[in-house]
Amino acid sequence: MDSRRCQVRIEGTLLELLPERALYWPDAGTLAVADLHWGKTESFQQHGIPLPTGVLEDDLARLSAALTTTGARRLLLLGDLIHSRQGLTPAVVERLAEWRESHASVECVLVRGNHDRHVKTLPDRWRLDVRESSIDEGPFHFAHHPEPVSGRYVWAGHIHPMVRLGGRSDTLRLPCFQVGRGVGVLPAFSAFTGGINVSRRAGDRIFAVAGPAVVEV
């Protein structure tokens, strides 16, 4: 395995935590990401706030890299794929259709998140298999909201977990995976997202995304 990744074993199944802010399940050939917030920059621009474009391109490049290096056959999008209705400008829709085309052989499944409800139907050309609330697969329950489900281990997003390292003097704040006893939360995929600091509960393992590597802290 790539030394930049971390492995966790849950319910006897091996999973990899990628520095691309993605979760990989090798046995199923499935890659999962959460909170992509496509078109967020464009939503701001629509409101008259002049933000530079570029986040989307970088996010897509990172997502492509994760797909390519893992060779995943399926991509699970765990909610908040889009940021708002206004952000889905023709250019954004077109760019994403193009990106989807470049990974045509990958099956894409979207579990709707709260932001996704702003739009009734997503563009056909994105070829997404849309699920309203969750997907159960193997020992796992994939959802947007990190709420425990009996009998299955939950993988979700929504809260954009961040970890604050250091003490009184030197501190760092990084996106992280929060792997708890019954629920695992993925970091927000998009670079243009804030987040909340997680506090470690008993049994939690925290994996920080530190630039090119994932580090358990």
Added chain:
Amino acid sequence: MPAGRPRSLRAQIAASRKALRAATEPPAAEAPRKPRRPRVQRASTRAQTNEPPLERLRGWFRAKGWTPYPFQEEAWAAHARGESGLIHVPTGAGKTYAAYLGPLADVAAHGQPGLQLLYVTPLRAVSRDVEKALREPLTVLDADLAVESRTGDTSSSVRQRQRERLPQVLITTPESLCVLLTHERAPELFASLRSVIVDEWHELLGSKRGSQLELALARLRHFAPGLRTWALSATLANLEEAARHAVGTGQTPTIVSAALERPIVVETLLPESVDAFPWAGHLGFSMLARVGAWLDAERSTLIFTNTRSQAERWFEGLRFARPEWAHLIALHHGSIEREERERVESGLKEGSLRIVVCTSSLDLGVDFGPVERVVQVGSPKGIGRTMQRAGRSAHRPGATCHILFVPTHALELVEMAAAKDALRRREVEARTPPGKPLDVLAQHLVTCALGGGFTPDALRDEVRTAAAFAGLTDEEFAWTLSLVREGSPTLRAYPEFRRVVEHEGRCVVADARVARMHRLNIGTITSDAVVQLRYWSGGRLGSVEESYVSRLKPGDTFIFAGKKLEFSRLQDMTAYVRPAKTKVTRTPRWGGSRLPLSGSLAAAVRRTLDTARHGDVTSDELAAAWPVLDAQARLSRIPAADILLAETCQTRDGHHLFLYPFEGRLVHEGLAALLALRLTRLRKATFTLSVNDYGLELLTPTPFPFEEALHPALFTRERLEADVLESVNVGELSKRQFRDIARIAGLVLPGLPGARKSSRQVQASASLLHDVFIQYDPDNLLLVQARREVLEQQFEEGRLERTLERLQAAPLELIHVRRPTPLGFPLVVERISASLSSESLLERVERLKERWTREDARSA
């Protein structure tokens, strides 16, 4: 004095004194003389109906028993000649009428409908008193003139009426003026304007509020050519610059001054024993009992504190110390509901309240005739500020001002000794206007686009008539214009962006949502989102920062406006509370930076310490501080004016380096970042920086050879700007600066009630935006401006550069101490979380994670 009024000099002075004493008393204090007034007025109106208005106003002046001061006559004459300028006299010398009667006479003589005279004041709370004062002389004029206010507090029905038709005389704030400028009929509304008076210009000059007002004045001069501008200012080191910025580059300002400085008597309340006196901190509670004993309910007193939470605690403490005065003591600060503040102000004027604990909220404005004494808790941090606050006592021309300093920690005694010395020498600070802030310009462009639209070339020339923007380059203007028009100066245009659009050759705003958003967000005073505080039973208490409320849990108790409250819930930007039944210990902490030590005072502190180093105890304050200074001398040395004292120390926290340049917090911030950067080039390390007004601390978790590194080359001015910029980029400084810039330029929408719901999807923290810009548009001029502002503040008239020059030439006194000294201790206590590192991210994570795990294990 004009010719034809032969009077002896002595009689003149006596009359002027009397006149000015009366001129500065509030109308309420005039009551005993009231019966005489109508008689005189009747006489004057009957006898002089054909007199020119200024003569009549002179008559009104005399009828009140006043005689114009020479500077007042001079100001009226200069205005009559069509000049613009600045009137500089100390507070309480009658400058309001000096500025006002000339323009008023002019308005009366040319009685036309529509707005004629604009009176701009920095404080909206003041306007009611100003309104009263400005209405008074109208009685002798035939013209039917309306005097009204328009501020953020004006009701919407009045504002609606004013939008249709403005009064002849309008009192407003810079921000409300800018909102008026967004009116699509702005060119018509302001076409009839003849004069503008800017009150308390010294308060605006040094800030972006001043830059914004300069742009607004340039706009007004465009709408009403021939407009006369008169600014009023207290004492400043840079009066000529202040005058130029007030009148713009198109005319030469006339400066009218009067040497009417009042004597200031300063006393310091000394602690009984400095052994029990804290080395650090800022609340000063150990002095509470002594202040309580010193106060006298018979003598009305203002107690100034430096922060709002300090005011809350002192109010609470004084009521506890003197319960018998509970009904005589009040609290006044900017977050308290307006009605309550007004109640306190009038109580003070009437004499029903005797002791008011306040913040800078009472620095300006309102005449408090009866205030006899002023107390300053903690260092005043500047000489101009001390004079302003001291001037609050015995607010009469010529009268002696009294101010009592109350130190909050031992070293403040030194600051107070230094302040007394600097006051004696009248070393007043300058207020330096910011240099062409583009965020303010961006906001102004949208304002102009809304207010009738503009053509770029004409507006560029107009903007340059504002002194703050005189050096604006074509490129900078074009960049800012494209920021509001295309959203980006780069070739990557944002097709979806539309704030300002071009329509038939003019730049206008077409989108109603953009217009609404812009009007809501006008202004340059940036603060965190605030929430209203309300009782469950109804009744508003004021406002606190959202970040404070968000840390409260239902049931938590805190003190606000002197009341003990229990938080119950936050809903729609309102925090609901009920009276608390349990013990209360918390006080809200408001954002807002503490004032740094001014350059003048910092130099005085160095002088004072130098005398102490030589064993000269030149004042009571130094004598009182002696045990602490002596401890400093024993553990290390007392800093000399021309030697740089450095201390190294090892503690549980790591390896410390302390330096004491005594240049004020801002300069130290820049210096600390610069030195940390240069040290990390010598050897890989992470430094945590801490600064205060006296010095700076660099702390590193791993051993560092400070002794070798502290070479004069470390302080070189070579590559200074590049190094500062680099350190600023690595550190947090520019991020913090960017927050305000982003807000002013319209990149961040503050959480306003009403606007909030619709804009939730476009909320992002400024620090997140900063990161996005750094990565995707690093040359963005707003980023450049953030860095420049950091530089300007740190350079502060080249202060950082001069500091380096001084430090490089100064012999180094390096002392290894076993524990932090009296000077170092406050730096350890107040450590801020800024760090600068040359380690890689992964190295830091590896090092930090151990600590995190350790602390976590402890807390678990």
